[in-house]
Amino acid sequence: MSDSPLPLASALHEPVLRWYAANARTLPWRDPSAGAWAVMVSEFMLQQTPVARVLPAYEVWMERWPKPADLAGEAPGEAVRAWDRLGYPRRALRLHAAARAIVEQHGGEVPDDHAALLALPGVGTYTAAAIASFAFGQRHAVVDTNVRRVFARALTGTAQPSISPTAADQRLAVSALPQDEPTAARWAVATMELGALVCTARTPRCADCPIRSQCAWVLAGSPQYSGPPRKGQTYEGTDRQARGRLLAVLRAATGAVSKADLDACWPDQLQRERALDGLVADGLVDPLPRNRYALPA
DNA sequence: TACGCGTGGAT
DNA sequence: TATCCAAGCGT
Numbered sequence: 001m002s003d004s005p006l007p008l009a010s011a012l013h014e015p016v017l018r019w020y021a022a023n024a025r026t027l028p029w030r031d032p033s034a035g036a037w038a039v040m041v042s043e044f045m046l047q048q049t050p051v052a053r054v055l056p057a058y059e060v061w062m063e064r065w066p067k068p069a070d071l072a073g074e075a076p077g078e079a080v081r082a083w084d085r086l087g088y089p090r091r092a093l094r095l096h097a098a099a100r101a102i103v104e105q106h107g108g109e110v111p112d113d114h115a116a117l118l119a120l121p122g123v124g125t126y127t128a129a130a131i132a133s134f135a136f137g138q139r140h141a142v143v144d145t146n147v148r149r150v151f152a153r154a155l156t157g158t159a160q161p162s163i164s165p166t167a168a169d170q171r172l173a174v175s176a177l178p179q180d181e182p183t184a185a186r187w188a189v190a191t192m193e194l195g196a197l198v199c200t201a202r203t204p205r206c207a208d209c210p211i212r213s214q215c216a217w218v219l220a221g222s223p224q225y226s227g228p229p230r231k232g233q234t235y236e237g238t239d240r241q242a243r244g245r246l247l248a249v250l251r252a253a254t255g256a257v258s259k260a261d262l263d264a265c266w267p268d269q270l271q272r273e274r275a276l277d278g279l280v281a282d283g284l285v286d287p288l289p290r291n292r293y294a295l296p297a
Numbered sequence: 298t299a300c301g302c303g304t305g306g307a308t
Numbered sequence: 309t310a311t312c313c314a315a316g317c318g319t
Binding site: 048049052086087089090091164203233235238240241243244 | 298299301302303304305306307308
Binding site: 042051091126165234 | 310312313314315316317318
């Protein structure tokens with residue numbers, strides 16, 4: 001595949017970059033004084049959690065652990081506790097493990113190398129590219145759900161991107177990347193922001209879009225989504241909810257809790273035991289002697 | 298590739 | 309009220 005910009009994509013660069021310069025949100029991890037650790041913490045927290053809910057937890061976190069070594073010196077359970085109700089608490093465990101790896105393998109500094117980032121716990125394709133691009137100004141295709149949606153509409157002409165990320169998404173994002181490194185980095189954050197603020201999933205604000213006159217989907221008449229149905233996940237009564245209840249009890253406790261305290265938070269015993277076993281298997285809960293449980297030490 | 302993994306705001 | 313969906317990752 002050619003690495004040169006598609007003609008259509010290159011025509012989007014200038015309006016999208018201009019739009020971003022005028023409309024970007026002020027976010028703490030975008031402040032010029034925020035380092036790579038700040039970017040990394042924000043990226044972990046933002047994996048499947050909205051900005052508005054991340055902001056308060058992020059502030060507390062960075063105040064308490066301003067450097068990777070500060071977090072690495074804590075018990076993993078403290079990271080889980082500080083994760084509060086952001087959801088998917090395994091991310092907290094992975095961020096803690098990543099901080100320890102950074103201390104042990106990278107002298108306490110977040111590495112700027114994409115492959116080294118990818119090797120860290122909890123860092124996948126997206127997060128490695130995001131840190132390398134946002135924190136270090138490198139040229140990478142940063143492909144999240146926002147970017148996939150913007151490109152699906154603007155370039156492919158479909159209402160929604162594929163349900164799960166595809167190699168084609170990645171290739172398209174690479175082909176659309178500006179050649180110049182700093183411009184590519186601004187393009188990455190700008191396309192994400194456009195997807196987050198204007199080219200939204202449910203009700204896109206096409207009237208406010210800087211590329212509406214070039215958007216393949218708009219030019220096709222904004223056809224409705226016609227792909228396979230997206231599986232809406234229920235939550236009430238699931239193992240996930242049971243795990244959340246159990247972990248909430250442990251987060252609220254100062255030290256260890258009794259089995260009876262855990263039993264009180266979920267009625268279905270079979271499901272409760274399965275959820276607790278899962279939390280222990282994931283390293284989110286330490287089983288202790290005398291039938292007691294605690295966040296991992 | 299498909300699935301499991303939290304939580305809560307918006308529509 | 310029920311459904312959608314939010315800067316994914318690991319297995």
